Each structure stands twice: as structure tokens, then as C-alpha cells.
Amino acid sequence: MEDLIVRMVSRIVVPFIQVYGFYVILHGHLTPGGSFSGGAILGSSMILFALAFNLERGAKKLSHETSTIVECAGAGWFAILGLVGIYMGQNFLTNKEAGFYMGAPGDLVSSGAIVLITLGLGLKVASTVVTLFYSLIEVEGDAHD
Amino acid sequence: MTFINVIHAHSTVLLIVSFLLFSFLMPILERWKNSWCATMAVAAHVLAFVFIGNLSWRVFTEGTIHYELGGWSPPWGIEFVVDYLALFMLITISTVSFLILIFGTVDLTHELKPKVLGLYYTLYLLLVGAMMGLAVTNDFFNMFVFMEIAAISACGIISVKSDRECVEASFKYLMLSAVGTGCVLLSVALLYMIGGHLNFAFAAVAIQDVAHIYPNNILVALALFSVGFIVKAALFPLHVWLPDAHSSAPSPSSAILSGLVIKIYTVVYLKLLYKVFPIELFDLLPVFDMILILSALSIFFGSIFAIVQEDIKRMLAFSSIAQIGYVFLGIGLANSTGLTGGLLHIFNHAMMKSMLFLSAGAIIYCTGIRKIDDLKGIGLKMPVVMGAFTIGAMAMVGIPTTNGFISKLYLALGTLDANKHFYLAIILISSFLNCLYYFPIVINAFFGESEEEDGEEEIQVKKLPLRMSVPLIILGAGCMIFGIFPKYILVIIERAVEMIL
């Protein structure tokens, strides 16, 4: 599909979507939203890019391989943050007692492990959405392109 | 020494997290060193044995273990509880899945494309981890999440083969298990609405308090729970997904699905019935009698359907429906002997059905035969496989000295204790029906002669690899050992039953 308007508009819109996605992810502990909502927004920007241009250019930005690895790393990151609690002599997934920096309520850097978990899982969700998109489109991709 | 202390204090959660962590690492590892995936999966199981060994030592010496995730105490946080019932399930799951995995490391290379081999272990570990989570969780929503993980990964290990039967069977299973988990979530909502707690223990107290104000809520919740778990455990009228799913999947998947996955839902159902719902409720709604009727139907029709099957794996799948009926029979009898029999049958059936599926898989691996009629004279060519199959068949029928006999004996005594002689007749009839479909295979395999010997070429038999024969031998020996000395597993079961009732 070669459409100038779609390409130009998506080229302009994609960065804004990504910034908004990161905003939602990073403010997950302060406002409604968080890793899943933000990650879905972030992932949809990549899908928009790949749809507006073509799969090859989309894959150049974020390939199927990379998204699979980021996805697994995000899930592993969550488990590792939980294990930090055990390492510090507390229970699994302990937050404040395990020595994470709590900060003042309402600040961006606060709430200890929650913000780290949200960041990791946000990236995981984004890459999951992209992986799902690639997996679905590569199955039938041969017939269309 | 701190390392041992960490294991000692946190083995409950480390058990589940290690499975999940290993399964997440698998796709990364798969790209880097493809051949290591199987080793890593085995390593995860070995690690799990360490944790379970620690847990069983602690449960036997200190009693029930409570673990609070995130340091939040129960009404707020998620709680894991390891008691004798959970420990029993953990031991069953880890042992059987370990043996299936050893078998699978060879069998899967033949059944799957190399591209998906690493991802298969991801799904496998995820499934085992979710089942262990279901065994130890003490929280409604955590239970729901583990159920969904188990459902998705179970569908995944069916559809991984990606031929048309597998994909269709997997879709059917996914839809029906979505109905099941939907029902469960709705009943969790109904119970949360009146109780305000998600923890089993706190919810039980709260429900007890308000049971006379909102009886309808609790009854609807109980009905939805029953439907949800009966769909998942494939009791008779809602079993339609099972035969396709279990027969078309790769053999290790069939073994774990039939041996463990349908059992874990019965255990969770048992836990909910006795721990959460108030006893007076069962006067209003005779749920145990309903379970008994359904289990009798399941035992009877499962066997009848199994008789007419031509495909060996399909026959075994229908046999699973009959055998899950025994487990529910034990739950429905609701006395200590019957319940002991039901729980014992979970363990025994996990061993014998996985052994039967693995030996069917070994037959398919070595000869490519799936039809029951073509198995004539195969016993002398594959003595280990057909020997294991024979022990499994004997255990299914309930010949003394095999473990099937012990659990059927307990169930029969349980029916006598409960004064329900009709179900004793069901157990006996079903044993005869089991004879009808298992023994012809065994007799044909050892004593049957291929009719047109000169015209047809001999069946080509590949050599059975060591990694496939050893799990079969261990499972077969286990069936015999636990048939002669059942006390080693009854130690745990009797305490679990004591705790439940």
C-alpha cells in the first residue's frame, strides 16, 4: 500500500503516540493506567508504523526476534525484582522493607519497586503486542505481499 | 550457609518462580543455544525437587506452611499455603512431569519441527508452574490467573504440532476452557460481592457469617464453580473437548494433559468445596449427590465410548474420562475412606495414564502405528513398551499387586461406608468394561499373529532410545511398587484427608 497521506500522517503521529505511551507507563503508580495500558499504546505505535509503511521497514525498527527477546526479558525482570526482596532477607516481591527508594508520595520517582516493575512490564506488553502482530501477519503474509 | 536459609524460608514461592523464570528464559536461550533448552527444562525440574524436598520436610516437622507474598499479611496480600493436600499434589506433579519430560526430550524431536522445539519447553514449564501454583494458592484471583495460564499453555502444547486436527482440537479446548474460567470468575465476583475477601480462609469466615442473608448468591456461586471445574476436569456431560485434544496432541503433551492437568482442577474444586463453602449449604443443594451421579455417568460412558475406538490414543483419552469419574466419586462420597481412594487415584492414575500414553507414543515413534488392529504381534518386538502397556492395562482394570487395585479398593470400601451400594456396582461394572478394551490389545500384541504374513512386509521397528525406555520402566515399577506398598503415599493422603474433613 503506497499512500502518501497515510505515511506522512503516521510519520508525524508515531513519536507523539510513543511519548504518550511512555507517559502512561511512567505515571503508572500515580494515575490510572500503567504498564498494560501504556504498553498497549506503545506497541500500537509500532504496529501503525509497520502498517503504514511495510513489514520490512517495520521490522528494521523492531524485528520479530528483538521483540520476542524484550518480551521474555520483561517477564524475567519482574521475577528478578521479586527475587531482590528475597535477597534482602524479606519475602518475595517485598517493596519498602527490601530497601527500594520510596520517595515522597506523588513524585515521579517514588513507590520503590512499583515504578521499576511498571517500566519493565510496560516494555514487555509493548513488545508482546508487536510480537502478536508479527506472528499473526507472518502466517498469512505470503499470500498478500 | 545463607543460601540454605533462603531455600528454607522461601521454597514455596521459589518453586513456582523458578518454573516461570526458566520458561521466560527459554525463548532467549533458544536463539542462542538451541540444544540447551531440554537440559534447562530438566534443570528446572531438578531444582523443583530440591524445593519440594525441603517443603515436605518442613510440612512433616512443622505443619502447614503459610507464605505471604510481598510481606502483606493475608486479608490484603496473596497467600500461598502448603498443607498435606498441596504437598501431595506437588509431589505427584513434579515426579510425573519430570519423567514425561525425559521421555519427551527424544520423542519431541521426532514429532515437532525444530523451530518450535524450544518454545515447547517454555509452554511445558509454564504449564507445570501454573499447576503447582494452583496446588498451593490460597487466593481466589490468584487461582483464576493460574487457571488461565494453565489453560493457555495447555492449548499451546496441543496446537504446537500445527497439523489440522491439533489446531482444531486446541481451538475447541480454548473455547470451552474460556467458558469454564468465565464461570469461575463470575462466581468469584459473586462471593467477593457478599464476603469482601479473596483469601480462601477469610472468605470462608465471611461467607459463613452472611450465608443466611444471601443464600442465593452462594448457591449460584457454587453452581458456577461446579460447572467451571467440571468443564475443566472433563466430567461426563462436559467432556466433549477432551478426546480430540488428548488424542491429537504430541504424546508427551497427551501424557501430561491426561495425567495431571485434568486432576489439578479436581483438587482445586475439592479445596473450594471443603474450605470455602459452609457445610450447611450442602443441605440446601445436594452437590455431593450430583457429583456422584455425574461421576457414575462419566465412569460408565467413558468406558463405553472407549470400547468402540479404533485409534489407540483416542481410546486412552476416553478412558481418562472414565478415570476422572473415579476421582470425583471419591470427592462425592465425602467420607474419609472414599476421599482417600479418590486422592490416591489421582496419584495412581497420573502414573498409569501417563505411562500408557507414553508407551502409545513409543509405539508411534518406533513403528508409526496408531490403529489398535495393527498392533498384532508387536509385543515380542518391543518388549519394554508393551510390558509397560500391560502393567498399565492391569492397573487400569485393577488387578491386585498394581496400584489401580488399591485405589479401587478404597473407593469400594468408601461406597460401603456411605451405604451407597449402587456405586459399588458401578465400580465393578467399569472394571469389567476396562478389561474389555485393554486386554484385547495386550493379548493381540503378545499372542496375535499377523494374518497375511508373507504378503505384507514386516512392521519396521526402530530401536527404542534409552531416554524413552527408562521413564517407562520407572513408571511401570512405580505402578507395581505402590500397588504392593501403598503406605508410602498413603502417609500423606491420610493426613490430607484428616485435615480436609
Add this chain to the structure above:
Amino acid sequence: MIDFADVAMRLFENMYYLVSVILFVIGFHTMLTHSNLIKKVIGMNIMDTAIFLFFVSTGYVQGGVAPIIEPGVEQAYINPLPTALILTGIVVAVSVTAFALSLVVKIYEHYGTLDAEEIMRIRSTES
């Protein structure tokens, strides 16, 4: 004798529950009776959504707002726990839907149709 006005009033008060049960039945019906596989997936989603609506409405407090606590403001807050749980539920439902759709794609590749009865017919003529 049933007082219909009373019943109607109580149904109106519990409108969320009523609507979610109706939605649940619609989803269930779609899932079981339609032979198109995509429609089955849609039915499953409607069913899940109904359950989520039900669960979320159990935590609603009349006149409550989202529980973001600002110092010095006294307000009624809704119960955040069902909302948080349902967020997880939505994630699970999304992944189940994605998996189901990928299976549908595979089924279409193998059979060339999305109709469940047609697939049954193809399978029965084969064997």
C-alpha cells in the same frame, strides 16, 4: 402476589448486575450457537466483558471517585480492588483472544473455511 413496581424498582437499582447478566447470556449464546469461528471468539469476548462489568460494579460506591488520594480533600472513593483485578482479567482475556485468533488463522489455512459445520463435514468425508 408479586408487586411488579417493587420488582422493577429493584431491578433498576441493580441495573449493572442485570445488564451484565444479559450480556453474559448474549455472549454465551453467540459462542454456542454460531458456527462461524470468529463469531465464537466475539461471543467469548462479550461473555468476558459481561463478567468484568459485573465484577467492577461490585466495587462501585454511589458518588465515589477514582481512589487517587489528594491531601486535604475528603471524598468517597470507589473500591479499587475489583478494578485492579479486572485490569488483570482484561489482560488475560486479550491474550486468550489473540491466541484464539491465531488458531483461527491456522484453521483457515488448513481447511479454507471458517464455518464449524463445514469443517466437521470436511473431517467426516476424509476419515
